[in-house]
Amino acid sequence: MLGSYLIRRFFLMLLTLFGISVLVFTMLRVVPGNIADILFDAAGMIDTAEKGKLEKELGLDRPIAVQYAQWIGGLAHGDLGYSYVSEKPALDEILPRIPITAKLAGLALLFSILFGVPLGVVSAVKQNSGLDYVLRVISLSGLSMPAFWLGLLILMVFVKYFGTIPIYTDPPQGFWSSLWLYSVPAAAVGFRSSALVMRLTRSSMLEVLRQDYIRTARAKGASDSNVNYHHALRNAVLPVVTVIGIEAAFLMGGLIVTETVFNIPGVARFLVEAIRWRDYPIVQNLVMFIAVVAVSINFLVDLLYAVLDPRIKYSG
Amino acid sequence: MASIDIIPGPADTARADSVWSKIRYHAAAHPLGVVGAAIMAVFVFAAIFADFITAFDPIRTNSLITLAPPSDAHWLGADQMGRDIYSRIVYGARISLAVGLGSTFLGCVFGVALGLTSGYLGGWVDLVIQRIVDVLQAVPLLVLALVMAAALGPALDNTIVAIAIPLIPYTARVVRSNTLTLREQPFVEAARAVGMSEFRIAVRHVLPNTLAPLIVIATAQLGAAILTEASLSFLGLGVPEPHPSWGRMLSESAAEYVRTAPWLVIFPGAAISLAVFGTNLFGDALRDILDPRLRN
Numbered sequence: 026m027l028g029s030y031l032i033r034r035f036f037l038m039l040l041t042l043f044g045i046s047v048l049v050f051t052m053l054r055v056v057p058g059n060i061a062d063i064l065f066d067a068a069g070m071i072d073t074a075e076k077g078k079l080e081k082e083l084g085l086d087r088p089i090a091v092q093y094a095q096w097i098g099g100l101a102h103g104d105l106g107y108s109y110v111s112e113k114p115a116l117d118e119i120l121p122r123i124p125i126t127a128k129l130a131g132l133a134l135l136f137s138i139l140f141g142v143p144l145g146v147v148s149a150v151k152q153n154s155g156l157d158y159v160l161r162v163i164s165l166s167g168l169s170m171p172a173f174w175l176g177l178l179i180l181m182v183f184v185k186y187f188g189t190i191p192i193y194t195d196p197p198q199g200f201w202s203s204l205w206l207y208s209v210p211a212a213a214v215g216f217r218s219s220a221l222v223m224r225l226t227r228s229s230m231l232e233v234l235r236q237d238y239i240r241t242a243r244a245k246g247a248s249d250s251n252v253n254y255h256h257a258l259r260n261a262v263l264p265v266v267t268v269i270g271i272e273a274a275f276l277m278g279g280l281i282v283t284e285t286v287f288n289i290p291g292v293a294r295f296l297v298e299a300i301r302w303r304d305y306p307i308v309q310n311l312v313m314f315i316a317v318v319a320v321s322i323n324f325l326v327d328l329l330y331a332v333l334d335p336r337i338k339y340s341g
Numbered sequence: 342m343a344s345i346d347i348i349p350g351p352a353d354t355a356r357a358d359s360v361w362s363k364i365r366y367h368a369a370a371h372p373l374g375v376v377g378a379a380i381m382a383v384f385v386f387a388a389i390f391a392d393f394i395t396a397f398d399p400i401r402t403n404s405l406i407t408l409a410p411p412s413d414a415h416w417l418g419a420d421q422m423g424r425d426i427y428s429r430i431v432y433g434a435r436i437s438l439a440v441g442l443g444s445t446f447l448g449c450v451f452g453v454a455l456g457l458t459s460g461y462l463g464g465w466v467d468l469v470i471q472r473i474v475d476v477l478q479a480v481p482l483l484v485l486a487l488v489m490a491a492a493l494g495p496a497l498d499n500t501i502v503a504i505a506i507p508l509i510p511y512t513a514r515v516v517r518s519n520t521l522t523l524r525e526q527p528f529v530e531a532a533r534a535v536g537m538s539e540f541r542i543a544v545r546h547v548l549p550n551t552l553a554p555l556i557v558i559a560t561a562q563l564g565a566a567i568l569t570e571a572s573l574s575f576l577g578l579g580v581p582e583p584h585p586s587w588g589r590m591l592s593e594s595a596a597e598y599v600r601t602a603p604w605l606v607i608f609p610g611a612a613i614s615l616a617v618f619g620t621n622l623f624g625d626a627l628r629d630i631l632d633p634r635l636r637n
Contacts, residue, residue: 040472045479052489053488161373166618169568169617169620169621170614170617171571171572177591180596180599181599181606190599274481277481281487281576286596297487297576300487300488301491312484315484319480319481
């Protein structure tokens with residue numbers, strides 16, 4: 026039963042990815058002005074013959090459907106095309122940037138679990154206390170602050186108290202220096218996720234704490250901490266897992282602006298640069314990459330759900 | 342049976358009383374929601390009366406006060422082009438509200454249309470619409486908004502559309518799941534029995550019953566839309582000059598002023614955070630009031 030569900034989910038996933046590829050490809054082609062326009066506008070030349078030659082060279086003169094087929098055909102055997110700007114293979118441009126963003130995202134997620142889950146539990150256990158109110162206001166402000174502003178504020182504090190800015194200039198050498206260099210921006214990204222995880226842990230805990238089996242456990246004389254952590258948290262953690270999964274996929278938004286503020290050469294900042302330059306091969310491949318990551322994480326979360334909660338039954 | 346007397350006067354006042362007493366009751370139970378509503382009111386007031394509460398043109402440059410720190414004349418200082426920051430923030434409320442309300446409204450209209458059609462008609466229509474929703478939801482909000490904004494070009498109305506499109510799936514999902522339960526209800530069957538058209542049932546009977554969750558999700562999206570506009574403008578792909586957008590005031594050049602002119606960085610960001618914070622506080626209270634299932 027689970028098997029047929031998974032197969033169905035897998036095909037739906039492929040269909041979604043196909044839809045995204047069509048959407049992104051057409052969106053980028055309706056953009057007024059392609060790279061040839063940008064290059065020629067910047068140079069101040071209006072030589073249509075020259076421009077036509079460039080467009081032909083880049084394959085921009087062919088019908089959209091043909092261009093799309095070429096892209097997907099290339100993807101199938103690992104050919105992502107060439108960056109218009111650097112003229113290097115898109116794969117060589119994208120691959121080295123992935124680990125940088127992945128480290129940042131991993132650290133941010135780690136922060137969000139480390140802070141979000143325990144604070145959410147405390148907030149729920151001490152519902153309506155002063156501490157609960159403070160934690161709720163902090164978490165809500167975490168969801169209200171733009172990540173790039175938080176990043177700028179962090180830079181400001183560093184300038185004021187340390188006289189330096191923890192900004193990315195050269196690739197860090199050694200484990201500790203790279204951990205240091207990544208954890209500052211990761212904290213800026215992770216604040217929002219921690220807030221989200223905390224809010225969800227809190228409401229999920231409150232839901233569980235109302236259940237009959239919690240009352241039973243208390244009636245049997247189980248200690249508060251035993252009830253809270255052993256009985257309640259275990260049952261409350263399920264929806265939190267889903268949100269952490271979704272948040273992992275959606276960290277990208279925070280990463281885009283944070284990498285820009287901290288000058289980190291990861292894929293997220295690269296996407297913005299590529300969009301500005303109308304570097305289609307980079308943009309479409311990067312968006313596809315992000316979508317593949319997001320969709321696969323969702324798929325994995327569903328799997329995890331089935332493992333964590335044996336009550337869930339899947340109908341084909 | 343005696344005839345029923347209709348006395349409009351007292352009945353109406355009783356009703357008005359009960360609306361006010363209801364508001365008072367909910368306000369007392371949700372003090373944080375009241376704070377949120379007050380913050381929102383301040384921003385709406387600033388947006389509407391911007392002309393009356395500012396002394397300087399938000400767009401005109403004045404080289405004499407370039408990077409001037411906060412003073413009596415310029416409360417929040419001036420930026421690198423010699424523009425008064427307080428005026429720019431007040432006028433910026435217009436941009437944020439216009440984009441926030443505009444994209445939330447557009448996103449809701451399309452989301453409701455898709456969700457209602459999908460949930461009410463079911464079958465292959467539902468299947469097709471759900472796949473479209475899947476596609477829109479699979480790409481992170483800011484990434485999709487970035488691609489949309491780049492495709493449409495930098496302009497105020499394009500920014501509204503670019504943010505509205507990624508919001509559609511969330512509304513569509515909520516409306517669809519509500520419609521699925523509602524269409525099995527006896528009152529829908531009754532409407533069908535008296536010969537009402539399907540379209541009319543969907544719009545007149547099913548839609549009004551999805552209003553409560555719709556208001557909840559729309560308030561949540563208002564905050565998300567304001568934040569996304571700020572991010573897009575920060576990256577230079579949102580609202581273009583000369584509009585005084587909060588995000589644009591913090592554009593990449595702001596990093597340079599972290600050292601030299603921190604007021605350029607602090608105030609616009611505080612405005613964004615406060616506006617979104619107010620919406621979130623208010624939205625939380627609304628959700629508690631309108632959606633009892635989520636009440637803690």
